Amino acid sequence: xxxxxxxxxxxxxxxxxxxxxxxxxxxxxxxxxxxxKQDTGRGPxxxxxxxxxENTKSNGRYTATLDADxxxxxxxxxxxxxxxxxxxxxxxxxxxxxLGRLYFGRGTQLTVWP
Amino acid sequence: EADIxxxxxxxxxxxxxxxxxECSQTMGHDKMYWYQQDPGMELxxxxxxxxxxxxxxxxxxxxxxxxRIRTEHFPLTLESARPSHTSQYxxxxxENGGRHVYEQYFGPGTRxxxx
Numbered sequence: 363x364x365x366x367x368x369x370x371x372x373x374x375x376x377x378x379x380x381x382x383x384x385x386x387x388x389x390x391x392x393x394x395x396x397x398x399k400q401d402t403g404r405g406p407x408x409x410x411x412x413x414x415x416e417n418t419k420s421n422g423r424y425t426a427t428l429d430a431d432x433x434x435x436x437x438x439x440x441x442x443x444x445x446x447x448x449x450x451x452x453x454x455x456x457x458x459x460x461l462g463r464l465y466f467g468r469g470t471q472l473t474v475w476p
Numbered sequence: 477e478a479d480i481x482x483x484x485x486x487x488x489x490x491x492x493x494x495x496x497x498e499c500s501q502t503m504g505h506d507k508m509y510w511y512q513q514d515p516g517m518e519l520x521x522x523x524x525x526x527x528x529x530x531x532x533x534x535x536x537x538x539x540x541x542x543x544r545i546r547t548e549h550f551p552l553t554l555e556s557a558r559p560s561h562t563s564q565y566x567x568x569x570x571e572n573g574g575r576h577v578y579e580q581y582f583g584p585g586t587r588x589x590x591x
Contacts, residue, residue: 366518403584403585403587404584404585405480405566405567405568405582405583405584405585406519406566406582407582408579408580408581411579451518451519463521464521464580466518466519466520467518468516468517468518469516469518471516
């Protein structure tokens with residue numbers, strides 16, 4: 363069964379600190395992995411997309427890593443800001459269909475305190 | 477910010493009413509999607525479209541229906557709303573590029589509450 367599991371479910375950190383969110387998946391055949399940021403009451407916004415051949419990608423203070431062999435990914439946030447408070451969703455796409463089916467994790471709820 | 481819009485943003489309606497959730501995008505994307513999301517849960521695909529006059533059901537069974545008469549417009553309709561339909565509904569569209577590595581852009585969502 364294709365699944366995407368994220369940990370931790372929730373995380374509280376102080377402003378300025380770093381944190382790392384984890385994602386494990388069983389989606390096969392694998393096409394790409396995305397990290398989205400979803401603010402409360404808003405739609406998800408893409409942070410990074412990585413294909414099989416990429417093992418790291420950065421977007422400002424966000425750095426995603428991918429280990430396609432162990433089917434694990436992480437999202438590292440550097441020097442957190444209050445605006446980083448949001449849900450971070452790991453999404454994996456398969457290449458078994460024309461649609462490019464997306465499998466969503468439940469997200470990690472990050473809260474940044476001043 | 478992506479050019480994809482949803483209205484209304486919030487809707488509280490009584491049981492049995494017919495409702496239509498609007499979704500429009502100005503990016504010229506062929507593929508459009510409707511997702512349902514409950515608090516703390518993952519997004520579930522309920523409908524998608526490859527283009528005009530193309531609609532398909534997604535993975536999660538839904539009593540809603542969709543139509544795609546124009547490229548930019550993908551409305552979702554519930555003929556008779558029930559409390560079990562209370563949820564957040566997210567519309568998305570994706571680029572017409574490479575087969576699998578395509579960006580998917582989401583609208584702000586409609587929070588529906590059926591009393």
